[in-house]
Amino acid sequence: MKTIHLVSHTHWDREWYRTFQQFRLRLVHLVDGLLDILAADRGYKHFMLDGQTIVLDDYLLMRPEAESTLTRLIRSGRALIGPWHILPDMFLVSPEAHIRNLLAGDRNARRFGPKMPIGYMPDSFGHIGQMPQILRGFGIDNACLWRGLDDQPTEFWWQSPDGTRVLMLYLRDSYSNGASLNAGDPAQFTEQIKQAADSLAPHSAAQDLLVMFGTDHMEPPRGTSKAIEAANKGLADYRVVHSTLPAYLKAVQSQIAKGKSEIPVVVGELRSSKRSHLLPGVLSTRMWIKQRNHACENLLEKYAEPFSTFANIIYQPAPNSSFILHPSSLLRQAWMLLLQNHPHDSICGCSIDQVHEEMRPRFDQVEQIGEEITRQSLEALAGSVKTSDQFSVISYQSAIVAFNPLSATRTDIASAEISLPVGVADFEIVDEAGNVVPRQSASGKTAEHLNVRVKREELGGMLGMVHEGRAGNLAIQDVRFQRDGAALRVEVVVAENANPRLDAWNESLRKFQEFQEDASIEEFHIRARSPDSASVTFAARDVPALGWKTFYVRAKESQPEEIRVTPLMKILAPLARLPFAQSLLANLTQPKARPPYVIENEFLSVELTRDAALAVTDKTTGRVYRGLNRFVDSGDCGDEYNFSPPPSDLIADSATLRGVTLARGPVQQTMTAALALTVPASLSADRKSRSKETVELLVTTTVTLTTGVPRADIHTRVDNRAKDHRLRVCFPAPFHTDAASHDGHFEIVKRPIGIPEFDDSWAEQPRPETHQRSFTSVSDGRDALTLANRGLPEVEVLERKSGDGIEIALTLLRCVGWLSRDDFSTRKNHAGPFLETPNAQMLGEWEFDYSVIVGESGNWSYQQAWNFDSPLRAVSTGLHAGTLPASGSFVRVDNAAFLLSAVKEAEDGSGWIVRGCNLGGEEIQVTLAPWRKFAKAERVNMAEETVARLKVGRGGEVAVRARGHEAVTVKFVG
16 A cells, blocks of 8 residues: 655745735735644644745744744644745855855754755756755755656656765655645545545655645645545545655655665756746846846855955954954845845746835845945955065055955956045056056045134144044044144045054144144134045956955156147137037047957957957967857747747847947056847737837947956946847857856856757747856867856857857846736746736846956866956055965965855854865865964864864865865864
8 A cells, every 4th residue: 555645835935926025914824824723633733834944934023922832833843844944046046045045944943943854945947956965965865846857756866966866756746736635525635635646656666655735825724634534534545644745755765775666866957847847038037136146145155254254363453443243143144135035936037026126125235234244354354464564665655455255366357446645646556576567547536524613722622532543433644734824724634444644643743732832823724534546447466366465556756648739629729618619629639449449458359340249369379259249139928937939030130330439548458339229119919029110229338358367358238128029149159069068056067059859748848048157168179268247147059050150149138028928839838927027128228247258168268257257356455564464365275176165154153164166077185275274174064064073284274085076165163
């Protein structure tokens, strides 16, 4: 006799076709009713709260008095929670976000009782290949999911690229295969549950079958226990138990362990749409969400967490400092806000408009916390670098410390705001050796903080507000005096969040005393202002891995450039105040761009060609890549879930060039092209073609080449005036290949070009568009074309129609007006409610960043893409003593195949965590060397539980082995 495990549950979409607060009121009603059932019916044994602990927070904020009841039920095993905090989309958030999610779920679950040890992911739109490794990192040896699989049996081994396996509990007939059971009619219930079990039995190697009694927002039926009793009386071949996923798992594992069941192995990503919708169009729906999320994740993972960790160990703040000690709890709050935007209906952009508007303030708050923690951490670290005594020359005025968040040494662009001392009109940037570094700069603003007139007898009170050269967060930098009859003008230069110049302050105090004793001075006119400032951009060479490098600001005599005065300019000079003359003079003094439009650095030459595309020449090999950055627009009659070209489509791919601007500086050369692309305004009324009415998409695209950097960085702004369409930008490669490499989750994923064979039985047509994180790369084994991006996750690699190679097509915008429809060809049936979503048409101005990298394939290209994704940050500081040398690495990694993904304070505060992944397929040994020696090091799992003690070398380094594609976590203590 086979056993049917009936699992009562609800699938709780926190926000979707209703807002969070509207759904929360339904949640309150659901849990209120559940508590009543569990109290009144001892035969109703278990209920699963969807594998996510956030439902407890949402409910208890409205019903705090129910916490003790819920805690008792969870501890007794009648209510099951976790292991996730929220159920995320698997592809659209980072691997570190998945780890923070499981850490948060573990933290939250511990408040109430045990967490459910099931890798429950019922409704995610496909699954990343490294998820078995992540689950194992939290002690979870199984996965339970629905989408992304096809004809596999209900039990098999799911294996990550590193070899880690979990037992898959495949929800072959969905997480709702028992949702229609009628508990109010025991006879019908019996027949229905038999049908559900009969559907699964041919595909199961075990004697135990899983029926999920619930679906989206479904409340628990009150007659469940009696219906189970009736089914057990009426079924001859099955026994029904009111069960849980852990109980079902235990039964299946027992049979596998006894050798009664042979089950297959499935390796890597799960992305099939044969039996269930994969809904791949969400990769590009409401692209602004993907961009904001990427920016927030990158801010927390690459800047706020690592640099605040180092700053809290190194920096010793003054007693009255505004520096926040131990900010890990603040960053945890930022993560909790960000995780609220990670459920699949939120991050995927497939909800009603109001839901996504309510995501904006969460992103805003994450950025506010992350940027402030990053600012204070970098300033503290810069203040800890020994910048004095580097040179004995008096002309050195200040320092700039550039910080590299990545695990490889790099040369890249850096920018900082610097304050210029009084009397310094011009300056230059030099490195540690005194070599001049090319720079570009623009003047900044001078802010006035105080402008007051006081009598001589009031001066003492004013001076009493200054303590050791500081007035609040303002530090005295310079004080100058000028007598004006019976008044004395006092010019004070102050800097925010800087160290005071005590010599200048003490000297000014002496002078104040002299002037205060001068009876002829009746009034003091005191003006405090910030120093003259400049925004400086320079090429920071060889900034150490996960480290810093110091550059210096040196005063120099300014030499104004000679301006050639033409005869026409002489004629216009007397009329210079008139608007038409000002316009003419501006045109005369600014050089006009004329073809050929070319910019270059030592690595690349970029030309804007007649077809408004780019030709990029690799100066190392001489290979030319033509037709790059070509904009292609097509129709879309799909919905928020799926792209679908209309039956009669019209492709617009011939942009008109409206204007070109070139700028050539000592650090960067830029070329800006103003383009117009004429496209249909929308779909036709019957949605089978595009409209005859047209509009112009105005596109401004700027290409930047930087000295010392082998990339062509592109910033594109699009004024979208059309509806029902998709805009992509294409990059052809002059070679063929059958697969492309995509930056993924703890791996570089190699996917074949094209789609698998399919027929009309498939639930959804497979699509060639796929997911990427930081880049997609194609290569013929000799050369490579790599396209990096910031927060643009949808890409396609396709054969060119001309047959002369392949091209990478990057999606910028996908514009639709419906949450779900059922009248297009690429998907069967609805995927959600039939609701209009006008904001998903993405009208208005949008901006995008991506970068072209040509040259050798593999790690070199990948590193340049990661460099683009995570820019250097630079901080201006004074000349001072410090505990850190002028340059160095906080953590040095000796193997280029090992990519760091996290540096953070340990969850329990006992040390700090370093995590990285071996991106290669072979086992390696990697050495991690912190900037100083720590007393102890441990290898820990992703839950930060100790796995093994590590030997600490004389210099503080530790060596660990990493299997191919394995993520390794180390904790340093002491």
